[in-house]
Amino acid sequence: MKLYNSLARKKQTLRPLKNKTVAIYSCGPTVYDFAHIGNFSSYIAWDLLVRYLKYRGFKTKVAKNITDVGHFTRDDEDSGEDSIDKAARKQKKSPLEIAKFYTKAFVDSEKKLNILPPDFRPRATGEIKMMQKIIAALLKKGYAYDAEDGVYFDVSKFNKYGQLSGNTPDKIKAGARVEINPNKKHPADFALWKKLVGKNRLHTLHWASPWGDGFPGWHIECSAMALRYLGKTIDIHTGGQDNKFPHHESEIAQSEAYTGKPFSRFWLHTGLMDVSGKKMSKSLGNFYTLQDIIDKGFDPLAYRFWTLTAHYRSSTNFTWKALKEASDNWTKIVEFIRDNQKIVNKIDKIYVNKKEKQFISALDDDLNTPKAIAALLQVIKEANRDPKKIPSAVYLIKKWNQVFGILPKKLPKKRRVTMSAKARIIHAKRQVARKNKDYKKSDQLRRQLKKLGYEVIDKPNGSSDIKPIK
Secondary structure (H helix, E strand, C coil): CEEEEECCCEEEEECEEEEEEEEECCCCEEHHHHHHHHHHHHHHHHHHHHHHHHCCCCCEEEEEEECCCCCCCCCCCCCCHHHHHHHHHHCCHHHHHHHHHHHHHHHHHHCCCCCCCCEEEEEECCCCCHHHHHHHHHHHHHHHCCCCCCEEEEECCCCCCCCCCCCCHHCECCCCEEEECCCCCCCCCCEEEEECCHHHHCCCCCCCCCCEEEEECCCHHHHHHHHHHHHEEEEEEEEHHHHHHHHHHHHHHHHHHHCCCCEEEEEEEEEEEECCEEECCCCCCCCEHHHHHHHHCHHHHHHHHHCCCCCCCCCCCCCHHHHHHHHHHHHHHHHHHHHCCCCCCCCCCCHHHHHHHHHHHHHCCCCHHHHHHHHHHHHHHHHHHHHHHHHHHHHHHHHHHHHHHHHHHHECCCCCCCCCCHHHHHHHHHHHHHHHHCCCHHHHHHHHHCCCCCCEEECCCCCCCEEEEC
């Protein structure tokens, strides 16, 4: 199994550090608002990764954090304000109330998307002691310094800074990516601990520390939680492409400076999502949550299916038309299983093994879900042509769903269609025509039904479904 390692900038074979257990850290949400569909696109990709590792016989140990303090509205942390503090003031609630509400909303949405729960879901506010332990060690080792407004990591002391993103200290100019802060030795130095001075006096959540009352920087939170729950070196760290710098770059620096060991052997990043060709933004009115998907009449699992039709590293463009097309294909898969799951004929082992090889070949190649989805749709197409393949198709789809996670736990019931007396008579005549292989008359009667507002869907076993045309 090969995965594209952002650190090596190439595909590499995954060999777990400890036996067959893969330790994965997934950057979780900052819980100041509802997660948008772009966020969930990433979480679906990482869920598929975990599912596929299990499918291939690996064990997994997954930590996905909840950031409930310290994530500023801008990456440099020297401008803007804490996202949760800002939301709390706006909604006239406490930061903890905000975090609790949006954490529950996030977890509920993950359930609707069939995303498996992680083994650990630590909250940043619950890991302050671990963060302070790391900061104290970094100061002692000379990788950090105590300034007037906080404790900062000194990037000049870590000669590999920039190895992931390419943003080495010599390329980072003051005022370009970060705002000038006179307390920093270098513009790229980042906060490990922010003191309650200046504008930070307004920060609601704060803790005592050897360096004064304050709160942690965003980057140190993930290092602390990954190291505590998964160990000094993990197998895979996941996240969005937009987190590569400065977040992931800074995680590597502080973690490796602290432990003296490689932090993560693989770094996986998802591509970015646009909406109708534009960046998702509330000001543009194209900021969509999972509830918006549901309110438009789509099943959350249809959205999951849509995300899997694109490779996780590719940039995607969400449109309602694209979701509708994906939803139609998803519905065909669900209805195929619903209508054929009780067929108990023997499976064709040769056919099944051939398709299984195609499926594994696709996903072993850096989780090529478009190719794997194409294999799934192909088995349905072949089963519709040849009824003898239906049991094999049902078997394969149910097995592959362990990875895709697109089938609802409870399949929808078949809807009864109320037809007019005239339509019933025509439909009955058409069934007779089909039985007698009078296809010319069958097509003629199909057209009559269409004029009356009914669509006929013929099935391989000789029966047919009929449904109103929307």
